[in-house]
Amino acid sequence: MDMHRRVPRNIHPEKVQLNNWKDTVKRVWNYLDARKIKLFIVFLLTIVTTAVTIVGNRINGLVIDDYISKNQLHALLVICSIMAVMYVVSSFFTYFQNSIIIKVAQDTSARIRHDVFTNLQRLPMKYFDTHDNGDVMSRLTNDVDNINTALMQTFVQLFTGIISVIGMGMAMLILSPLLTGITLLSSVATYFFSKAISKITQKAFMTQQRDLGSLNTQIEESVSGKQLVQLFDHTESTMSEFDRTNGEYTKAAFKAQSLSSIIGPFNNMTNNVAYLLITMAGAISILSGSKAITVGTIFTFLIYLRNFTGPINNVLNLINTLQLSLASAERVFELIDEEPEQDNSDAVAVKQTAGNVQFDHVTFAYDKKTILKDINLTAKQGEVVALVGPTGAGKTTIMNLLTNLYPLKKGRVLLDGRDVTAIHMYDLRRLVTVVQQESFLFTMSIRENIRLGRPSATDNEVEEAAKQANADTFINQLPDGYDTILTENARSLSQGQRQLLSIARAFVTGAPVLVLDEATASIDSNTEADVQLAMTALMRNKTSFVIAHRLSTIQRADQILVINDGKIIEQGTHQSLLAKHGFYSELYNSQFDITN
Amino acid sequence: MFKIIMQHIHGRAKLFFFMSPLIMMGEVFCDLQQPTLMSQIIDNGLAKNDLHYVINHALLMLMFAMLGLIFGATGGTLGSYASLKMGQQLRSHMLEISLIDRNPGGLEPATLITRITNDVTQMQTLVMMMTRGMVRSPMLLFGGIVMSIIICPDLAPILFVIMPILVIFLLIVVLKSIPKYTKMQQAIDTVNRIMRENLQGAKTIKSYVLENHQMNQFKDENNHLRQTSQNAAMATVILSPIIQLMLNLGVVVALGYGGSLAISKTISNGQIIAFVNYMIQITSAMIQTVNIITSFSRAITSSARVQAVLDEEPKKQVTTSSNDKPVDDSISFDDVTFGYQTSEPILDKVTFNVPDGDWLGIIGATGSGKSSLIKLLTRSFDEYDGIIKIGGVDIQKMNLQDVHQKMTVALQDSLLFSGTVRSNLTYGNESATDEDLDVSSDIADASEFIDKLPKRYDSVVEQTGKNFSGGQRQRLNIARSIVPNSDILVMDDATSAVDQETNARIKNRLEKYRKNKTTIIISQRVTNVMDCNQIIVLINGRISASGTHKELLKESTFYRQLVQTQLGGGINGHA
Structure with a gap:
């Protein structure tokens, strides 16, 4: 107990910087090693489900052009039945894919948690003296959670993202380079706009976070020191000081939130603009007599637009998410790597003592x-x-x-x-x-x-x-x-x-x-x-x-x-x-x- | 829940709270125009080879897209304004209630803090959702259905089949998953508890070689957590494939059935395309609605927790202040009884009298009612029987402020506020000079370590004073109570964390400083009270004996035993 006072607390601040990401990735992979086959199955399932989405969307357009416009009722019904079967199968696959990944992610995080706890158990007393409980707890809980989320989401998103982007991109390119350009442009614009906004808002959010910190400190202090506040007649001055901080926080939060509340509507707008550009460019192309684009093509692209923006944004954002979860993994592994307390090599078993x-x-x-x-x-x-x-x-x-x-x-x-x-x-x-x-x-x-x-x-x-x-x-x-x-x-x-x-x-x-x-x-x-x-x-x-x-x-x-x-x-x-x-x-x- | 929001939203914020959803409806309206306009381009523009028509409609679509942006951004901004203002008000109100509240047995500080911080934030998010998501998604859902019926009534039956199936299915899945998520949350709490205890009890674990015991306990709970998390996640894993499937099947039917209608020229290609587009919009609106319902249920729990704090709101105080001013610094308790409704009384018919300038010592076990006695004297609690007087005036007839100005209390729990040593020491008297602080910290034996601090009185004190040791905190706490040099000083077991040597020093200096000034010393150490003019032995809320040290040694067995255990046999001879 005496020691606690003298030793400066070695509290590790949040590290977003990665020291050795290659090693960290390797170690996460080691945890997944035993689940390799399952992950491979997930990968295969993802290929199938993504392919179904791409092909399905294309067939939608073909149906309009080749069957409805050409009055092929029988063929229409046949192709629709095939699509129905395809979708049912694909949904089954999605279900399996998600179930497997849930199991893998939970098993893995349980194993990581287990390993951290086991090592924690063997750490020398000095570790507990010099490390803040809150920090260790956050590694055990938040960081392990982050790894779990990363495993659950990142994997599937990475798979589907890459496959969709490549597959759909190719399908679209073959269909119409012009419309592909428009679709891509809107996706990229969405991404860069939210990036730009978040850069602007980041400062506002930091101010908000700082103000929130002092707000919470004041709440904690005055509530736990309530008796003092009452006895020293400080209720009014405490409240007025709090109201000031509260007002400051609200102002900062409003700045940050109103800025970032533009992102949603803006993305919506970009989508709508892409939507109209596709329609218009397609229509003009048809009117100018070009055979390159048909009504079915427009239709297909309108659906692709909805299915493309999601995955491409995911892949772009993934870099960020991955960095965060790798940072978490690193913090967790740091704990696993702490030198445990060990018996000397010459130590022997002693079961009794006289007590000298x-x-x-x-x-x-x-x-x-x-x-x-x-x-x-x-x-x-x-x-x-x-x-x-x-x-x-x-x-x-x-x-x-x-x-x-x-x-x-x-x-x-x-x-x-x-x-x-x-x-x-x-x-x-x-x-x-x-x-x-x-x-x-x-x-x-x-x-x-x-x-x-x-x-x-x-x-x-x-x-x-x-x-x-x-x-x-x-x-x-x-x-x-x-x-x-x-x-x-x-x-x-x-x-x-x-x-x-x-x-x-x-x-x-x-x-x-x-x-x-x-x-x-x-x-x-x-x-x-x-x-x-x-x-x-x-x-x-x-x-x-x-x-x-x-x-x-x-x-x-x-x-x-x-x-x-x-x-x-x-x-x-x-x-x-x-x-x-x-x-x-x-x-x-x-x-x-x-x-x- | 709605009541809480309405009570804490006023003026502009209230206006915005109601305006925001309306504006949001504008955004939804704009969004819904797109597929219709698109289908008109295809059906009319293309069919009639009318470039003008195409461009006009495209411009119209652009206009709606821009309008949508404006509506959306405005609605969002107004919504966040309303929600933040509500949060600000609510937070302030809750804190005020917590600070004013003087009811015994209220909420624990820890839970109060989470309620004022986390739960208010949840409520804030809720208001944000009310103005945005809760309007937008259902509106989009509903509007999408209406628009698709308008544009293509022939295909509408598809929606009437798919929608109810989806809704029922979603409801069943979500409802079934809730208990599983609750179980998961419990498992998380247990695992967290074991981990936390493992850190807090690290030394005990090492000393008693409990490592394996802890490990086994953790292993079981960790497995349990893995199992429950998997169960919970598996309960909802079916959602997305089913929604996807229903949507896709809907599209297929729309194409097949719609196509056959188109072939017989009942409907147009444009109508089919628009219908499918609406279906996609409807489905994504539906998924959002489900998400909102889930977060809504979380906010409901928060609002119940917030309400519990608001319910503690004290009724308007009837201040029966009279102009009677205490004539001196004497204190008297006359037949005072105090207790919570159900249990045994905590103080039972307590009567004593402290003449002006006397020192009173109170000694007794934990739970004997010592601290309650002080709480009554400082009017922390007002509900008691009997009369308490200061300087001949009933404290109930005094202003609360006057009572608090008359006396200062040094509590056992030596909490410091973040700031500087100075800001803490001058808490009871902001105009205190450095000389005043010197005197007080000398008495409290705090000068020695304050002088060693690089910035002395201007050194930083962290939250709860955690950058000072327990003993240092307690000495600062004592100094803080001496600074105002009040007429009456109460030391409520204020030296429990300092060693006996320091304790003795503080006691001796305080005795000199407050000679002939009314002082009450509550302690478990005999040495602290034995020089008082009068000592009260409190047992189970009753005064079991009172008198001077010498008298009590003769008359009170309890006191005698206490002296024996604390001071040892050898001392007895001196007394």
Whole structure:
């Protein structure tokens, strides 16, 4: 906890820049590798459905020219039946194509999510200290979603887009170069116009986004600080400041939105103009006696126009979308690539310990900042060691090293004479039970939360542990007792009750070494006594390290280590340290002596 | 939902709100002219070899295209104006309600915030849709049907068969998919929760070697999410092929049946072409309509959430302010009882008296009613029995502002606002000088770290003060409450996050600074209250004992035990 404050947060800003897109594409492809056959089927289906669209549109025109205009009723009906069959088949294909792609995309994103989570599980503590939860969450959720969407849409769109553009383009060219030119022109105009507009609006949108940010900040602040606002009589000034920001945001948003609301109608207009140009150019060509264009050709082109603009825009936009989703993929892979925490190669399995702990000239640095300097301590089996000292002195850090959460810079931490880095991490952490100031309680029942201490514990053992932790009484007062589901880190319980539960969890482990981080204060007085008793019971027969704030705990300790500025400055029992009239006695007098 | 919109849309915005759809209808009208004009070119212009006719009609089409652009752009602009103005009003209204609201047991801040931000944005989008999409698509759909009937009544039966089938089919698919999407959303929430807890509880997971346990839990839920997402997506995957198929079959029938009619000269080629074109327009309008219905249902949920906030609107306050001004800084509670309707009372017949200039200590467990007591004194809640007086005047008869000016409270939750250290410290007194700030931060033991900041009082404070440690925040919070130097100061467990040494320093300096000024100290630490003129021991909303430290040591078992656990046995001898 102490570390969090000192380390600057390394929050990764949104990166749209791609560092190594080739690699990223390759890795996405690796995920798809197993689905290769399915994707190939999708590809084939797409060819068929796109071909049907192109051919169908052409037949529409032929029907007008060759059958209706030439009074071929029988042939007309035959060709219509063929078209009907074609369309039915094509719809089936579309259905299969979409179904397959959904399955592939969901399977793939589930696998990516799984891989990210697996690696996240193995990352060293330092990763969690230095990375913002929000950022990691957004990689796990938004970025994986983006990949999913890209897979679902991009693939089909890319296939259909390219095939349609090429196929339809060729069909149109053969039919009439003039009308093809008009169609292409309108498609390209649509694309470039929206590009141009979005360039203009981008600035407006950025202003809007910035204003929205400060608007949301103000809402968050004033709502969560409501009590302060009321008590300091700031309602009016808060509201007037908010109204100003609100007005600014609305103005900026209006600018951006009214600009971009032209895009839709403009595209519509371009389409309509292309529509009329095709009709007119076709009509004029027919009137001038040229045989190149027929009424059927006009008809075909009018339909092509509708079917062509979509795919060509998709393909053009795809570059953008692809870039975004590749950026997402890169962010996700970054997380998968983070170096996991690993056992040393010489680490061995250790299932038991007597509980002799020794710190041998331990120096620890976080990044470049030295936090602990030359720490030496010896705790024999069953001893209680109290660590005292001002906030930020390094007490919690010392205890983090015991479970090998961070690598040392110098020195060794020994458990029964064996370097802790030579013990399998999981074994080591099972031998040492840590009770944090605020241990995390997960969304599950109280029973399951306690059982997390040792998954093999029976219901009886869990309840026994709760009794030893003095938690049994309040648990039984809850409507669902041990089956009460805790949510949001058990916010509904008091701090003291949460602490009792984490003590119960520690009881279940039965580990011979204990690290206790006493809550600074503020445990409600009711449970305070309960917590004290429970902690005392928990320490029995264990080698215990207590980061202590309570005098009673300190007085009971076999040895007291006074930590300041990353060093052990005094060491001894309560009485011997008081007699020394040093740092400890000063600390003691300022905190506990009530007669001054 | 409509009510919310109408309540928050006024003047020009309201006019635009109604004008925009009308203008949008103009756009639709223009769009619908195109196929008809085209068919006239083919049937009349081409058949009669009339170039003039062709060019005239082409110009007409161009005019309609341009008009359509103008209508569309204007309608869109007016629509976004209306929707943004509505959003602005609604946001402001909701925030005001949230800030004024003094009802106990209201909505949690977190949900209030999402309602004022996300849900208002949803409502904004809804208004935008009402003015544009919700008008445009159905109009295009309806207009397309009408136009195709007009241009070619003989082919109209095709529409009468296809449309109902499509509508029923769409309805069934969409309705059937909704529960599946809800399930998917739940699965997403669960997976997100596991991931979030995994990050928050990283240290606990490592300490207790829960990695595999977490992994298994995640594996199950991740699979479940994959399954439900696939189910949801599969439920709607049939939509697009069916719509496509119906449209294509319609076109085929129009060609076949229409063609046979054309051969017998009942209808013309132009009519067939126009009809098919209308069919394409109708189908795309239909798909848009379905999309709009889906987003509409999302907005409905939002509007319900917004309404819940609006319902908290307090009734017009009857200010019964009298001209009575408190004569001094004494405080008295006379038989005060307070509680939420259903449960046990939180404060039960609380009576005490703090003479002018005295220090009062209140000690008790969490949930004993300490904070509620302060909420009543500061008039955060007004619904209670009994009488509370400041300086001999019933606080209910005082102006709310006067009550708040009379006293300052340092809350346990030491929230800072984004801005600077100065803007935070002067929150209660904007005219405070640097000397005032120096004095207050000295008392709060905050000078030491403020002096280390490069810009001292002008250093930036980020949102919630997250660039300061818990202890620093709390010291700034205390300093902030000292700056106004109010007649009455209340410290509501305000030193819980600082270490005991700092706590002791703050206590000693505060005692000197506020000597003979009315001060209330609420704490769980005996050391903080034991020097007060009077200490109240609050248990389950009742005063179980009161008196000085010495008296309580004799009379209150609870207090004695507290002293034992907190100060240890050795201290007892001194007392």
